[in-house]
Amino acid sequence: MNKKRNRLEIIRDILEVIRNKSGKIKPTHILYKSNLSHAMMEEYLQELKDKEFIREQKTQTSRTYFITEKGVRYLSQYALVSDFTSSFGLE
């Protein structure tokens, strides 16, 4: 059985899903790939927007999310962030 993901892992997973879809994705794909409830996904998407890891583009009928440079940087330095937060109990 997989262990419960922590917050940093969920953020990484969402960003990876977006990056693997050429950097842009619809929320339904994120919901499908990230294995989160709709409410949880919306909460994480809001946090990622606040941190400027993703950018949202809205049209009348749909939403699309793009990964930003900061989001890509988070993915490349995820190991450092994860090790630091687990070392000092900050997860």
Added chain:
Amino acid sequence: MHQALYIIPEWFFDFSVVMEILFSLVTLAVAVSGMAVYKIIKDKKIWRFSLGFLMISISYAAWAALNTHIASTLDKGILMISLTNPPLMHVLAVYTYIIFFIAGLVTLVYTTLKVERGELLYLLLGLALTAVVSSVSMLVTFRIVALFLLTYLVYYYFNEWYTAKNKRTCWTLAAFILLVLSNLFFIFTDSTSTFVLGHIIELGAYLILLVSLLRTLRIK
């Protein structure tokens, strides 16, 4: 009333200054690394954690500065730093050391509580500093309050290690256990040997913290 901050054997004085500078640098390194991680993840917890270590770094720097300044006034034999009619500069350095050390520990404790309540930080900081500064035996109260806060951090890191079985957290737990032990030695300092032992244990704590940090940063 006699209030000795610590009793230092003369042969150990230079070592103790070097150690205090080292403690300041290690805690500063943790703070700077934390700030770098904060820049990536923008998590307020990490910012507060870094701020806590930065304040502890400042406190050790003040302590080292005090000891360096009084080195010239060192008499032969044993030096007893006292708060009985000291020069103003010494009082300022001691207050900087005490206030920043307690404020740093309170900030770390608040961070581990994982709540976003500024009022709680205000209360914790206010109560801890009021207790220390208003005490007749300020230096003993300072050590007891520091011990109390450090014991909580040991409890927190034990829980973190026990639930996640994370070796990395184990290093931090070990460092805080040693800091608790060193504080016990400082509380019961009645001879030069307990002061030296306390300092050596404290050195062990910060070396563990440094190794843990270097491993985290993948510096070998």
